[in-house]
Amino acid sequence: MTDATVNIPTAAFRPGTSDAEIEAAAAKAAAHRRHTVTFWRLGILVVFLALWEIAGRMAWIDPFFYAMPSTIAGRLYEWITEGTSEGPLWYHLYVTMEESVLGFVTGSVAGIIIGVALGRNRMAADIFSIYIKVINSIPRVVLAPIFIMILGLGLASKVALAFVMVFFVVFHNAFQGVREADRAMIANARILGASDWQLTRSVIVPSAMSWIFASLHVSFGFAIIGAIVGEFVGSRYGIGLLINIAKGSFDAAGMYAAIVIVMVVALGAEYLMTMVESRLAKWRPQPLHETQ
Amino acid sequence: MAVEKTAPAIELINVSRRFLSPTGKSLTAIRDFTMTVERGEFVAVVGPTGCGKSTTLNLVTGLASPSAGEVRVMGAPVKGIDPRIGFVFQTDALFPWRTVIENVMAGPLFRGKPKAQAQASARDWLARVGLARFEQHYPHQLSGGMRKRVALAQTFINGPEILLMDEPFSALDVQTRVLMHEELLRLWSEAKASVVFVTHDLEEAIALADKVYVLTAGPATVKSVYTIDLPRPRVVADIRYEQRFIDYSRTIWANLKEEVETSYARAAA
Numbered sequence: 001m002t003d004a005t006v007n008i009p010t011a012a013f014r015p016g017t018s019d020a021e022i023e024a025a026a027a028k029a030a031a032h033r034r035h036t037v038t039f040w041r042l043g044i045l046v047v048f049l050a051l052w053e054i055a056g057r058m059a060w061i062d063p064f065f066y067a068m069p070s071t072i073a074g075r076l077y078e079w080i081t082e083g084t085s086e087g088p089l090w091y092h093l094y095v096t097m098e099e100s101v102l103g104f105v106t107g108s109v110a111g112i113i114i115g116v117a118l119g120r121n122r123m124a125a126d127i128f129s130i131y132i133k134v135i136n137s138i139p140r141v142v143l144a145p146i147f148i149m150i151l152g153l154g155l156a157s158k159v160a161l162a163f164v165m166v167f168f169v170v171f172h173n174a175f176q177g178v179r180e181a182d183r184a185m186i187a188n189a190r191i192l193g194a195s196d197w198q199l200t201r202s203v204i205v206p207s208a209m210s211w212i213f214a215s216l217h218v219s220f221g222f223a224i225i226g227a228i229v230g231e232f233v234g235s236r237y238g239i240g241l242l243i244n245i246a247k248g249s250f251d252a253a254g255m256y257a258a259i260v261i262v263m264v265v266a267l268g269a270e271y272l273m274t275m276v277e278s279r280l281a282k283w284r285p286q287p288l289h290e291t292q
Numbered sequence: 293m294a295v296e297k298t299a300p301a302i303e304l305i306n307v308s309r310r311f312l313s314p315t316g317k318s319l320t321a322i323r324d325f326t327m328t329v330e331r332g333e334f335v336a337v338v339g340p341t342g343c344g345k346s347t348t349l350n351l352v353t354g355l356a357s358p359s360a361g362e363v364r365v366m367g368a369p370v371k372g373i374d375p376r377i378g379f380v381f382q383t384d385a386l387f388p389w390r391t392v393i394e395n396v397m398a399g400p401l402f403r404g405k406p407k408a409q410a411q412a413s414a415r416d417w418l419a420r421v422g423l424a425r426f427e428q429h430y431p432h433q434l435s436g437g438m439r440k441r442v443a444l445a446q447t448f449i450n451g452p453e454i455l456l457m458d459e460p461f462s463a464l465d466v467q468t469r470v471l472m473h474e475e476l477l478r479l480w481s482e483a484k485a486s487v488v489f490v491t492h493d494l495e496e497a498i499a500l501a502d503k504v505y506v507l508t509a510g511p512a513t514v515k516s517v518y519t520i521d522l523p524r525p526r527v528v529a530d531i532r533y534e535q536r537f538i539d540y541s542r543t544i545w546a547n548l549k550e551e552v553e554t555s556y557a558r559a560a561a
Binding site: 187188189193198206207283284 | 399402
């Protein structure tokens, strides 16, 4: 059976194709790519701000309406160091965050519970789906005056608005996630001995979790929108109030400054959410790395 | 209860099963189906694709109930999911968010065993399928063959007296499949369970089983039954080159071929 073994002389590797060299080249390319991305990200921001500033100073656009990065930065500095005309900035930010977080937590918990319950119960889903569609078709913003009328100018009305912004998004995803749960996996759990409650808790909910998380990502932003719109319509404190006051005094820089604050907060929340998600979803296959 | 002791593990007596198609039409999946599986017997069921092989298994688990006829398990009619039954699925039915050991522990925990006991027993079963080092891995980190081993451990840990397998190895490559056959025969000979193994691979059926049931093109009914009289323990990798194995293959294939052709012609029409 010698015909099965064939002797092939080892070919010499071309220069630059050894294991170490290939790995080093890949690491270098990855680092280069990261630097390029960072460079362009920063570059675009700087160019945008510079153009805005120049356009304002050369009076191509009217700084009265469009403000300028320098005046916005000045206003932010003033708010941070001296506080706003309505009191310290931190207190307004605290109020807005309190409303958003409360609305987000209650809205997503209610959304998950009701979504899972209706997802598991076909009959209830068929009955209630029409009502959910009807309520969902109401533009949330028009609810703001109603909530303020009923619940007053304080915390409750803003939390209620943030709640309705969050609830439907999370509800829809939880419901869909439950419906998409793998049938073989469910049958497997049943045969292994799972009761209905065990099935829901240890198979259905975890498998719907990636759907639910996708909705949590966007819905914290929605909670902030709810809180700010509520404050805008009627409140004593909050970032929405600052925007409203800036609008009343034709203070463009003040409005943009408030927007910058909201932007920073929303980005931070998004970052936090991604961190929590990757912590919880360590069982999932790693997505292709950014450097690849 | 004397009857219980001697009763066969599984009996399907003149069973028919109708179900609703997605378009709302009633279809017959199996018709006048009769099959007996003795205790400790390994039965393979082969038939053309989509003829209703899986339906027979669902009837035994209690996930589906017959439209006519009777299904008995250990001499008693099937009422709901029987805890003595284990099932290995064709697709990956592991829980991807649980580690390997948590997957294997699932059965005992669902059945109310204390955690420590479940864990010890899961360790034992993982060692038996050669995955002791992979306890803390997640299913996506394992190869297809390793995931099937986890599925086997997950099923065997419950000590099933009846093992139902629905084309369990059809997604594996040929070499891994042979290894899994050996693994399955070893576990089966230790556990003394009665097995129904559904497959479309005739050679797999002959290599593993004591009896091979050939089904007709859908609606499925039993066309013929062959007793495979090959000595055990069998070495699956080598048995396929033995003359008697080849004879069995030829005879049964001649029989099965007609049904496969009927089924194919129907699909093409």
